[in-house]
Amino acid sequence: MPYRWSDNPPDAPLELRLWPHNSLPPQGFAAMVLGFFLFATIPLYWLIGTMLFWGMLPFVVGAVAALYYALHRNGRDRNILEVLTLSPQEMHLTRTDPGGARREWMSNTYWVRVSLHPKGGPVPNYVTMKGDGREVEIGAFLSEDERKALFTELDDRVRRLTRD
Structure with a gap:
């Protein structure tokens, strides 16, 4: 999964880090362009x-240069990081x-309030958090199944924090 919960001590705030899936590592990038x-030269x-x-x-x-540019640009556009810090008093999301x-x-x-919007969002099963008069998305770059799992885990952790 392209997200991970921190392993903090029980009294420390929880931290959730989310990032887009990277299916093409640098070695694969080089192999693709070279291949x-x-x-193409055969x-x-x-x-x-x-x-x-x-x-x-x-x-x-020109075709090789276009492929290189497209793959490089795609890698740069996936350079997103979301960090959610949860404590019993405050939630803080930084994108x-x-x-x-x-x-x-x-x-x-x-x-x-954590919400899952099966339809009507920019992607199916869109996950949002609403509080302090504002609604923000979280993990929109994840796959549909990953967003469902994220909603379940996030909603459970928020409920546990507010119940204590």
């Missing part, structure tokens, strides 16, 4: 030494966006 380059081997080779080469290099911008939300834990 694409090798397969037709060029028969053209070495001809004028047609020089006419086709820019298109192959760090790909550009480095930070957005924060705080509320009294007692008044927070």
Whole structure:
């Protein structure tokens, strides 16, 4: 799961860290670009030494550059981190966006309501927290099953904190 609860002592606040799933590690990135380059150049081997080779080469290099840019941009756009800190008195959510911008939300834990919206959100099973007059999303980048599991765990932990 691309989220993890902290293993803090019982009296310390709980911390939940969420991040998008990264299915292409750096080694896979390099292998993909290199593999694409090798397969794209196969037709060029028969053209070495001809004028047609020089006419086709820019298109192959352009395709490899486009693939590299697309994969690199996708990796940069997935550079998101959400950190939720829960204590009996306060909940604090910090979201760090790909550009480095930070957005924060705080509320009294007692008044927070965790909701799962099966339909009507930007994604199915959209998880939100409402408190202090504001409703914020959490884990929108997770898969549908992961959002369901997150809702169950988060709602359970918030209920336990407000019950104590």
